[in-house]
Amino acid sequence: MTSTIQTALFIAIVGILGIFIFMIIFYLLIKGLDKWFPYKEEKPEQDFVLDEIED
Amino acid sequence: MNTLLSLADNLQTFWGYTGFHNVESGHIIMILIGLVFIYLAITKEYEPLLLIPIGFGMLIGNIPFNEAAGLQIGIYEEGSVFNILYQGVVQGWYPPLIFLGIGAMTDFSALIANPKLILIGAACQFGIFGAYIIAIQWGFAPNEAGAIGIIGGADGPTSIFTTSKLAPHLLGAVAISAYSYMALVPVIQPPFMRLLTTKKEREMKMKTPRVVSQTEKVLFPIMGLLLTAFLVPSGLPLLGMLFFGNLLKESGVTRRLAETARGPLVDTITILLGLTVGASTQATTFLRIESLKVFLIGALSFVIATITGILFVKAFNLILPKEKKINPLIGNAGVSAVPDAARISQSIGLEYNPSNYLLMHAMGPNVAGVIGSAVAAGILLGFLY
Numbered sequence: 001m002t003s004t005i006q007t008a009l010f011i012a013i014v015g016i017l018g019i020f021i022f023m024i025i026f027y028l029l030i031k032g033l034d035k036w037f038p039y040k041e042e043k044p045e046q047d048f049v050l051d052e053i054e055d
Numbered sequence: 056m057n058t059l060l061s062l063a064d065n066l067q068t069f070w071g072y073t074g075f076h077n078v079e080s081g082h083i084i085m086i087l088i089g090l091v092f093i094y095l096a097i098t099k100e101y102e103p104l105l106l107i108p109i110g111f112g113m114l115i116g117n118i119p120f121n122e123a124a125g126l127q128i129g130i131y132e133e134g135s136v137f138n139i140l141y142q143g144v145v146q147g148w149y150p151p152l153i154f155l156g157i158g159a160m161t162d163f164s165a166l167i168a169n170p171k172l173i174l175i176g177a178a179c180q181f182g183i184f185g186a187y188i189i190a191i192q193w194g195f196a197p198n199e200a201g202a203i204g205i206i207g208g209a210d211g212p213t214s215i216f217t218t219s220k221l222a223p224h225l226l227g228a229v230a231i232s233a234y235s236y237m238a239l240v241p242v243i244q245p246p247f248m249r250l251l252t253t254k255k256e257r258e259m260k261m262k263t264p265r266v267v268s269q270t271e272k273v274l275f276p277i278m279g280l281l282l283t284a285f286l287v288p289s290g291l292p293l294l295g296m297l298f299f300g301n302l303l304k305e306s307g308v309t310r311r312l313a314e315t316a317r318g319p320l321v322d323t324i325t326i327l328l329g330l331t332v333g334a335s336t337q338a339t340t341f342l343r344i345e346s347l348k349v350f351l352i353g354a355l356s357f358v359i360a361t362i363t364g365i366l367f368v369k370a371f372n373l374i375l376p377k378e379k380k381i382n383p384l385i386g387n388a389g390v391s392a393v394p395d396a397a398r399i400s401q402s403i404g405l406e407y408n409p410s411n412y413l414l415m416h417a418m419g420p421n422v423a424g425v426i427g428s429a430v431a432a433g434i435l436l437g438f439l440y
Contacts (some may be wrong), residue, residue: 012184030170037270
C-alpha cells in the first residue's frame with residue numbers, strides 16, 4: 001500500500017467519523033430543542049375580541 | 056482584378072473566422088451531448104431547471120471559433136462576457152447563493168420531528184469518501200480525488216464549490232457529472248433499493264411524525280450555524296448561507312427577504328450557474344480521458360451512497376424498538392438530491408403498499424444529506440486545500 005493510499009484512507013476514515021460525530025451532536029441538539037421548547041397548542045388571539053369589547 | 060483579389064482575401068479571412076472552418080469533431084460531439092441534455096429536460100422532465108441552462112450552455116461553449124484571433128468571446132478568454140459570468144463558478148460565489156435559496160425553501164420539520172433520521176444523511180456520505188479512494192486508486196492527485204469524490208453527495212452547488220477550490224481544471228467534468236447523475240437519480244437508485252430490501256421491509260409503515268413548534272424551527276438554523284461554525288469552519292460558506300436562508304423563512308418577520316432568496320435570487324443564480332457550467336465544457340478542454348474517468352467514478356459514488364444509506368437503515372433497525380423502526384426505502388434519500396431522492400422512496404413505497412406515504416419521512420434524511428455533503432466538503436477542504 002502506497003503512502004498516498006494510506007493518507008487517503010486516513011482522510012476517508014476521519015472524514016466519515018467526523019460527519020457522524022457532527023450529526024450525533026446535531027441529533028442531541030434537536031432532542032434538546034424538543035425537550036426545552038415542546039409543541040404547545042396555540043390559543044387563538046384574544047386582542048381583537050378585547051378591542052371590540054372596549055369599543 | 057485587384058478588387059476581385061481583395062474581395063477573395065476578405066472572404067477567405069471571413070471564412071477563417073466562421074464556425075464551419077474551425078469546427079472539429081469534439082465540437083460536434085459536445086453539441087450533440089448538449090442537445091441530448093435539452094431533449095431529456097424537455098421530453099423526460101429530468102431536472103429541466105438545470106439541464107436546459109447546462110445543455111444550452113454546452114451549445115454556446117462549443118460554437119467553434121478562431122481562438123487565436125483574440126475575439127474575447129470564449130468562456131476561457133479573459134475579459135469576455137462569459138468569462139466574467141464564469142467567475143461566479145471559478146471563485147465559488149454562486150454555490151453559497153444557491154444554498155441561501157435552498158435554505159429559504161427547505162422545511163426542516165421532518166428532520167426536527169424525527170432527528171435520528173439525520174444519521175442516514177451521514178451514512179450516505181460513504182459515497183463521497185468511497186469515490187475519493189477510487190479516484191486516488193485511478194491515479195488522480197489527492198486534491199483532484201477530493202473534488203471528484205464530492206460528486207457522491209449528489210449536490211451540484213457543493214460539488215462546484217469544492218472543485219473550484221481543490222481542482223478548478225476539473226470543474227466542467229465534475230459539475231456536468233454531478234448534475235447529470237442528480238437528474239438520473241430516478242434511474243440509478245430504484246434497482247439497488249429493490250435489490251437490498253425485502254418485500255416485508257418495503258411495506259413497513261412508519262409512525263406519524265410529531266408536530267414541531269415554531270420556536271424549534273426558529274432556533275434550528277441558529278444552533279445549526281453555531282455548531283457548523285465551531286466544528287467545521289470550512290463548511291461555513293455553504294452551511295452558513297443555508298441556515299441564514301432558513302432563518303429568513305422561519306423567523307416569520309422577513310417574508311419578503313425569504314421570498315426573494317427562494318425566488319428571483321435562486322432563479323437568477325441557477326441560470327448563470329447552469330449556463331456557464333455548460334459553456335465551460337468547451338471541447339478543447341473538456342474532451343479528455345480524465346473527464347470519462349470522472350463520469351465513471353461519479354456513477355460509482357451514487358451507487359455507493361445509495362447502498363450504504365439502505366444498509367445503514369437495516370443495521371440501525373436491529374437496535375431500534377419495533378414502533379420506531381425505519382423503512383429502509385428511505386435510506387436512499389440520505390443523498391442531497393432534494394426532493395427527487397425522497398420522491399423515489401415515496402413512489403417505490405406506494406408500489407408495495409398503496410397506503411404507505413414515505414415522502415414526509417424521506418424528507419428528513421434528504422435535508423440531512425444537504426447538511427452532510429456540505430460538512431463532507433468542509434472536511435475535504437480542511438485536509439486538501
